[in-house]
Amino acid sequence: MQALEEAGHTxxxxxxxTQRSWIGKAHIVGQDVQATHYWPPKTxxxxxxxxxxxxxxxxxxxxxxxxxxxxxxxLGLSEYFFQDRGRPDLVISGPNYGRNxxxxxxxSSGTLGAALEAAVCGHRAVALSFAFFDRQNVxxxxxxxxxxxxxxxxxxxxxxxxxxxxxxxxxxxLKAGCSGSKVVWTKMLQNSWQQGACFQELxxxxxxxxxxxxxxxxxxxxxRGAGGASGSATPASNxxxxxxxxxxAPRFTDVYETVEKAGPGSDGWAVKEGETSITAIKANFMxxxxxxxxxxx
Numbered sequence: 001m002q003a004l005e006e007a008g009h010t011x012x013x014x015x016x017x018t019q020r021s022w023i024g025k026a027h028i029v030g031q032d033v034q035a036t037h038y039w040p041p042k043t044x045x046x047x048x049x050x051x052x053x054x055x056x057x058x059x060x061x062x063x064x065x066x067x068x069x070x071x072x073x074x075l076g077l078s079e080y081f082f083q084d085r086g087r088p089d090l091v092i093s094g095p096n097y098g099r100n101x102x103x104x105x106x107x108s109s110g111t112l113g114a115a116l117e118a119a120v121c122g123h124r125a126v127a128l129s130f131a132f133f134d135r136q137n138v139x140x141x142x143x144x145x146x147x148x149x150x151x152x153x154x155x156x157x158x159x160x161x162x163x164x165x166x167x168x169x170x171x172x173x174l175k176a177g178c179s180g181s182k183v184v185w186t187k188m189l190q191n192s193w194q195q196g197a198c199f200q201e202l203x204x205x206x207x208x209x210x211x212x213x214x215x216x217x218x219x220x221x222x223x224r225g226a227g228g229a230s231g232s233a234t235p236a237s238n239x240x241x242x243x244x245x246x247x248x249a250p251r252f253t254d255v256y257e258t259v260e261k262a263g264p265g266s267d268g269w270a271v272k273e274g275e276t277s278i279t280a281i282k283a284n285f286m287x288x289x290x291x292x293x294x295x296x297x
């Protein structure tokens with residue numbers, strides 16, 4: 001937000017009020033969706049949303065919503081918020097703290113989900129993700145990645161093809177010197193989980209941390225290339241029909257291995273090389289040729 005404002009842009013912020021990673025383009029049916037206003041601390045405008053709101057300083061507040069990223073996109077583009085600012089010129093979903101490269105990440109990404117939602121609402125949208133290689137969060141490095149991201153989004157706003165529901169997935173390396181590295185067009189690698197379910201079975205008496213802490217654990221695995229779920233957990237109980245406990249534990253090594261095997265050209269490869277990846281996608285489930293005509297059974 002700060003980098004966008006420093007570049008002269010008017011920024012409106014609407015975000016989930018809690019961790020909503022890996023939720024895709026979901027809307028929660030039957031939920032009482034509530035929105036509250038939040039004035040971030042002046043000393044750090046990117047403070048996590050669970051920090052206490054500062055007093056109304058006369059500026060436009062953030063909007064916090066107890067729902068999904070896609071719902072935030074819908075509400076932010078509706079008549080309920082930001083009416084005095086006119087029609088948004090560009091929706092930027094993110095930056096997500098973690099890469100959203102290759103199909104297995106993108107299909108589950110809430111960041112991609114919000115951008116897809118904006119696109120099907122008729123707006124130009126960019127899904128922006130930061131691909132980190134460690135978890136040091138050096139302020140100067142983060143600031144450089146933010147400024148570089150603004151330049152990429154500005155270029156897309158001026159030069160991107162936005163017809164027929166196009167949108168863009170951008171992955172920026174969170175590392176020093178990213179602004180001097182290549183920015184390349186890529187294809188999204190069509191990969192898959194190699195060993196089936198990405199779940200870890202837990203002992204029946206175990207307790208899973210809240211979503212924010214579980215996501216932080218996953219990102220620590222991502223930064224060091226850990227495997228995640230083993231796919232061969234020991235059952236939690238001996239009884240065949242006893243209740244069993246699991247948690248989501250994706251194997252990041254599956255992604256890294258498919259990227260290496262596929263070679264250059266994909267979004268995953270570009271980020272691995274320290275380059276900024278731009279992938280043009282469409283907000284639809286495009287049919288596969290050449291199937292057509294009647295099916296006779």
